[in-house]
Amino acid sequence: MQNTIVAPATPPAISAIAIVRMSGPESLWIINSLLKKPPYWEPQRLYYKKLFFEEELIDDVVLSYWKSPKSYTGEDMVEISCHGNPFIVEKILEACQKRGARLAAPGEFTKRAFLNGKIDLTQAESVIDIIHAGGSLALKSAQALQSGGLSRVLLAIREELIDIVSELEAYIDFPEEDIQPRVGEQIIAKLSEIEKKLQNLLSSASLSRVLKEGFTIVLAGSPNVGKSSLFNALLKENRAIVSPHPGTTRDTIEAECRISSFLVKIVDTAGQRQSVDEIEAEGIRRAKEAVKKGDLIIHLVSAPDPPSSDPFVLDELLPEQRVILVASKADLGIHPLNQERLAVSVVTGRGMEELEEKIKDILTGFFPRDFSYGINSRQAVAIEKVLTAIKRGIMGIREKRLPELISSELRYGLEAIGEVVGFTSSEDILDKIFQKFCIGK
Structure with missing residues (x-):
C-alpha cells in the first residue's frame, strides 16, 4: 500500500461532472505537479483550479484534499471533480499515472480502508450492497451493516465467549478439580443465549438473498x-x-x-x-x-x-x-x-x-417487524461454524469432558467470528470480496 492509486469514481458516460479519486502517499505531490500554482492545502476544503499536464490545459476542476488518517482510505487522498467528458477523465488518469500513480484495482480504495482499520470486513462488504440496493429495504439493510450493526452484535458475542473461555481455562491450572455442576449449568445458559442470537442472524440470510436478487413471483x-x-x-x-x-x-x-x-x-x-x-x-x-x-x-x-x-x-x-x-x-x-x-x-x-x-x-x-439487516452467504458460513462450536461446547460440558477440550471448541468459534469481521482473513478471501467492486470504490 506504499504506492499511490488513481481511478474514476463515476461511470464512463457524458454527464455534468465526473470524479477522479487518488489515494496514497504521493497524492498531494502528484496533484501539485499538475497545477501552475499549488494552494496552501487545508483538508476538506474545496479549491477551484486549472489542471495542466506539460503546459497543456486538461480542464477546470474542483479539488478536495483529505489528510491521513481522516479520509475514506486512511491515507492522503485527493478528489478531482471535472467536466463529465470521458475524454477529460482519461487525460486526468493518464497525467496522474505519468506522475507516478497506478490505476487502482476493483475495490482497492475500500480494501485499503479495511486494511488501514477504517472499517471492518462487514462494513466493507456493505459498500457494494449500498451501490446495488434494489429497493428502500435493501438500502436500509446495507446502511445498517455499514454503520456496524452486524459487527457490534458479533463483537459482543466474541467478548462473551472470551469470558467463558477464560472461566474454563482457569480449571486447566487445577486439573484435580472438575467443573462444578452449578458453574457448568451457568456456562450452558450463557452459551444457549449466544446460540439464539446466532440463529437469529442466520435466519436473516435468506431475507438478504431476496433483498439483493429480488422476490420471484x-x-x-x-x-x-x-x-x-x-x-x-x-x-x-x-x-x-x-x-x-x-x-x-x-x-x-x-x-x-x-x-x-x-x-x-x-x-x-x-x-x-x-x-x-x-x-x-x-x-x-x-x-x-x-x-x-x-x-x-x-x-x-x-x-x-x-x-x-x-x-x-x-x-x-x-x-x-x-x-x-x-x-x-x-x-x-x-x-x-x-x-x-x-x-x-x-x-x-x-x-x-x-x-x-x-x-x-x-x-x-416476509420480514419480521424488527428486521434491520441480512447477512450474506460468506458471513452465514462463518456463523454456522460459530454455532457448531457453541453446540459442541454445550455437549462437552454436559458430557463432563476436559476443560481444555471444551475451550478448544469455543476458540474455534472465536476464530470464525474473526473471519466475519476480518480479524483472520486470508489474502485470497479479501481478493474474492473486493474484486466484485467497481474500479474507483
Missing part, C-alpha cells in the same frame, strides 16, 4: 386465463405475446420490475393442461418447476368461466411460499364460484391497484 394457471396479459400489465410494457389461442406461451418468460420498494422477478409460465405436443409439454414441465421456486404464486382462473372447466390444479406448496388467487378477465363477467378471488381486468384496470397492494403486503410480511 410466478403466474400460474391453465392456458388462456390471462397470465401473459397480467405479466405485461405488472411490467407496464409488452414483453409477452398475448393471443386468444390457448398454448401461446410455451416457455417461461422472466422480467424484473419494482413493486412498491421491492425488486421482483415476474415469471410468466405456459398454461398447464394435458398436451401431446412435445414443445408445449416441455413448457408445462418448466412451468411446474418455476412454481416450486416461486416466493409468491399468483394463481389465475378465467373470471367468467366455472371452476369445473379449469384443468389446472396448484400443487402443494412449501410453507414459506405464498399464494394470491386471482380471477382475471373480470370485464367479461364473474362466475358466482369465482367471487372469493381477487377480480382483475387488465382491460379496464379493475383490481390492479388492489393486486399490487396485496403483493406489497405479502412481500413485506
Whole structure:
C-alpha cells in the first residue's frame, strides 16, 4: 500500500461532472505537479483550479484534499471533480499515472480502508450492497451493516465467549478439580443465549438473498386465463405475446420490475393442461418447476368461466411460499364460484391497484417487524461454524469432558467470528470480496 492509486469514481458516460479519486502517499505531490500554482492545502476544503499536464490545459476542476488518517482510505487522498467528458477523465488518469500513480484495482480504495482499520470486513462488504440496493429495504439493510450493526452484535458475542473461555481455562491450572455442576449449568445458559442470537442472524440470510436478487413471483394457471396479459400489465410494457389461442406461451418468460420498494422477478409460465405436443409439454414441465421456486404464486382462473372447466390444479406448496388467487378477465363477467378471488381486468384496470397492494403486503410480511439487516452467504458460513462450536461446547460440558477440550471448541468459534469481521482473513478471501467492486470504490 506504499504506492499511490488513481481511478474514476463515476461511470464512463457524458454527464455534468465526473470524479477522479487518488489515494496514497504521493497524492498531494502528484496533484501539485499538475497545477501552475499549488494552494496552501487545508483538508476538506474545496479549491477551484486549472489542471495542466506539460503546459497543456486538461480542464477546470474542483479539488478536495483529505489528510491521513481522516479520509475514506486512511491515507492522503485527493478528489478531482471535472467536466463529465470521458475524454477529460482519461487525460486526468493518464497525467496522474505519468506522475507516478497506478490505476487502482476493483475495490482497492475500500480494501485499503479495511486494511488501514477504517472499517471492518462487514462494513466493507456493505459498500457494494449500498451501490446495488434494489429497493428502500435493501438500502436500509446495507446502511445498517455499514454503520456496524452486524459487527457490534458479533463483537459482543466474541467478548462473551472470551469470558467463558477464560472461566474454563482457569480449571486447566487445577486439573484435580472438575467443573462444578452449578458453574457448568451457568456456562450452558450463557452459551444457549449466544446460540439464539446466532440463529437469529442466520435466519436473516435468506431475507438478504431476496433483498439483493429480488422476490420471484410466478403466474400460474391453465392456458388462456390471462397470465401473459397480467405479466405485461405488472411490467407496464409488452414483453409477452398475448393471443386468444390457448398454448401461446410455451416457455417461461422472466422480467424484473419494482413493486412498491421491492425488486421482483415476474415469471410468466405456459398454461398447464394435458398436451401431446412435445414443445408445449416441455413448457408445462418448466412451468411446474418455476412454481416450486416461486416466493409468491399468483394463481389465475378465467373470471367468467366455472371452476369445473379449469384443468389446472396448484400443487402443494412449501410453507414459506405464498399464494394470491386471482380471477382475471373480470370485464367479461364473474362466475358466482369465482367471487372469493381477487377480480382483475387488465382491460379496464379493475383490481390492479388492489393486486399490487396485496403483493406489497405479502412481500413485506416476509420480514419480521424488527428486521434491520441480512447477512450474506460468506458471513452465514462463518456463523454456522460459530454455532457448531457453541453446540459442541454445550455437549462437552454436559458430557463432563476436559476443560481444555471444551475451550478448544469455543476458540474455534472465536476464530470464525474473526473471519466475519476480518480479524483472520486470508489474502485470497479479501481478493474474492473486493474484486466484485467497481474500479474507483
